[in-house]
Every structure is written in C-alpha cells, then in structure tokens.
Amino acid sequence: MPSAAVPAAARPAADAELVWDPGGALHLGQTLGVLARGAHDPLVRVLSPELVWVVTRTAEGPVSACYSRPGPGPSLRRPVRVRAWGPGAAAFLAEAPRWAGAEDSWAGFEASPAFAALPERLRTARRLHPGLRLPSTGRVLDRAVLSVLEQRVTVREAVAAHRLLVRRHGQPAPGPAPEGMHVPPTAEAWRAVPVWEWHRAGVDGARAATVRRVAERAAALERLGRAPLDAGLHRGLRSVPGLGPWTVAEIVQCTHGDPDSVSVFDFHLAAWVCWFFDRRPGDDRRMLELLEPWRGDRQRVVRLLRASGFRKPSFAPRLHPEDHRHR
Numbered sequence: 001m002p003s004a005a006v007p008a009a010a011r012p013a014a015d016a017e018l019v020w021d022p023g024g025a026l027h028l029g030q031t032l033g034v035l036a037r038g039a040h041d042p043l044v045r046v047l048s049p050e051l052v053w054v055v056t057r058t059a060e061g062p063v064s065a066c067y068s069r070p071g072p073g074p075s076l077r078r079p080v081r082v083r084a085w086g087p088g089a090a091a092f093l094a095e096a097p098r099w100a101g102a103e104d105s106w107a108g109f110e111a112s113p114a115f116a117a118l119p120e121r122l123r124t125a126r127r128l129h130p131g132l133r134l135p136s137t138g139r140v141l142d143r144a145v146l147s148v149l150e151q152r153v154t155v156r157e158a159v160a161a162h163r164l165l166v167r168r169h170g171q172p173a174p175g176p177a178p179e180g181m182h183v184p185p186t187a188e189a190w191r192a193v194p195v196w197e198w199h200r201a202g203v204d205g206a207r208a209a210t211v212r213r214v215a216e217r218a219a220a221l222e223r224l225g226r227a228p229l230d231a232g233l234h235r236g237l238r239s240v241p242g243l244g245p246w247t248v249a250e251i252v253q254c255t256h257g258d259p260d261s262v263s264v265f266d267f268h269l270a271a272w273v274c275w276f277f278d279r280r281p282g283d284d285r286r287m288l289e290l291l292e293p294w295r296g297d298r299q300r301v302v303r304l305l306r307a308s309g310f311r312k313p314s315f316a317p318r319l320h321p322e323d324h325r326h327r
C-alpha cells in the first residue's frame with residue numbers, strides 16, 4: 001500500500017527527525033514542487049500542499065525524507081517536521097531546511113523599487129503566494145542528468161525516460177516512501193547504462209553521451225554543489241561538453257536557488273514571457289530585454305509569472321513526441 005494512504009501514526013519510526021522553524025511564510029508544495037516532474041516523480045513527490053516526500057543519496061547512503069506541517073496555527077508559518085529513513089537520514093537533516101528554501105529570502109526584492117515596478121498581476125501573485133521560496137538542493141549530478149534528458153524533447157518524453165531509467169538503475173527508496181519512489185542511480189550506475197537501455201527509454205545518442213560525461217565528472221560536479229553562486233560555478237558547469245546555457249540555468253535554479261538565472265533557448269519560455277509583457281511572441285533577446293529591469297531577481301519574476309496562472313494564447317499545433325525506438 002502506498003504510504004500516502006497509511007496514517008502517519010502507522011508508519012515505522014523514523015531513523016532521524018528534525019522540527020524546523022522556517023522563520024516566515026513557507027509553502028512546502030510550491031517550494032519543493034518545482035523539483036518534481038509530474039505526479040509520479042521517482043525522486044520528489046508532492047502529496048498535498050503540506051506533505052512532500054524526497055528521496056536522494058547522501059555521502060552516508062540513501063535516504064527518504066517526509067516534510068510535513070504538524071500543529072495548530074497558520075499553515076504557512078507552522079514549524080516544518082522532517083522525518084527521514086535510511087543510512088543517510090541523519091546527514092540529510094543537516095541540509096533539509098535548505099531544500100525547502102531556508103537560504104532564500106525575498107525581503108530585499110520585495111522592499112526594492114524594482115518590485116514596486118512589477119506589473120500588478122505579478123505583485124498580486126506574490127501577495128497570494130507569500131510562501132513561495134527557491135529551493136537549494138546541492139545535488140548537481142541528479143539535476144544535471146534530469147536537465148540533459150529534457151534537452152530538445154517534450155516534457156512528457158523526458159519525464160518518461162527519467163522515470164524508467166531511475167527505476168531501472170536506481171534502488172527502491174528506504175522506509176515508507178510512496179510507491180514508485182527510488183533512490184537516484186550513482187554516477188557509476190549512470191556510466192554503466194547500456195546502449196539498448198537508452199534506446200528503450202527513447203533517449204538519443206547525444207543526450208546519452210552527455211549523461212555519461214556528466215557521470216564521469218560526478219565528483220567535481222558534486223563539489224560545485226557546495227560552491228558559491230557566482231560566475232565560477234557557471235564556468236565549471238559549462239566546462240562539461242553538452243551542458244549549455246539552458247541546461248546550466250535549469251541546474252542552478254534548483255541546486256543553488258539562483259534567483260536570477262533565466263533558461264534561454266527554451267522552446268516555450270521566451271514566447272510566454274514576451275506575450276505577458278508585449279502581448280505578442282518574442283525571442284530570447286527580447287525576453288532578456290524585458291526582464292532586464294529585474295536583473296538579479298529575474299528567476300523570481302519568472303516564478304511569479306508561473307504562480308499568477310498566466311497563459312499565452314495558443315496558435316500552433318502541439319509538438320508531438322517522435323518514437324525512434326523501432327527505427
């Protein structure tokens with residue numbers, strides 16, 4: 001039975017536990033949810049706005065962690081309870097608050113003239129979603145693999161490939177994690193994925209080769225997970241062939257909570273941002289021009305735009321996945 005259906009009292013005792021005061025509004029589902037890809041993500045599962053599971057790997061071993069909000073009071077300001085199972089439980093608790101945005105502060109941005117200059121819809125989005133924070137996981141290998149799998153394909157294709165490969169080459173999550181959650185593969189496991197497994201997952205040779213290169217440099221990349229958010233971090237990631245501007249932006253937004261990185265060369269993002277501000281489609285150059293007044297906090301603006309529920313008109317047919325597995 002999936003643990004989502006098991007009362008908390010019926011779950012086995014956690015190997016380690018932390019109760020953390022977020023020191024302000026925090027929406028667990030919105031903050032950690034950006035790390036998930038779909039309702040059945042093998043690594044991050046948002047079961048409700050106040051119940052999120054994370055499965056990862058620490059230096060001490062695998063861990064499953066459950067974030068929840070016990071006790072009375074306004075839900076966005078209640079203490080966060082993190083229970084963890086597995087050999088890496090204690091080690092994970094030391095970084096659990098950072099995953100949920102403990103190192104992210106919107107105070108400076110909200111007090112700035114730049115925030116006051118935001119379109120009313122975006123300022124309203126912040127007022128309605130005060131608990132939205134930027135997570136910082138430090139897990140460069142795991143995020144790099146996912147971002148590479150998302151290159152040049154639909155979200156649906158990337159999600160399916162990632163889920164299949166993680167379940168095939170990772171290991172079942174420890175403890176009472178929801179059904180289908182798995183510990184991500186090690187760097188060695190990613191390097192050992194045979195050609196036919198990539199083909200079965202619908203991953204072309206170029207992306208498979210990039211994942212292997214990422215895995216070969218895993219030790220150096222994981223050290224970057226603890227590096228400061230500066231130009232050196234971007235240079236280090238870009239030094240891996242196949243990690244371009246879009247991929248690096250997608251990585252640091254989640255591993256370092258980068259408040260400024262914008263995903264250029266995105267199939268949809270530029271058109272979406274340009275339509276919001278200009279009411280017409282635009283390219284990356286125009287998107288960056290429009291976001292320039294908020295340099296330093298451009299990713300925050302993009303997150304507020306998503307939280308606002310804005311949708312651009314749809315004129316073109318949807319991009320349909322191509323299946324090359326039988327060619």
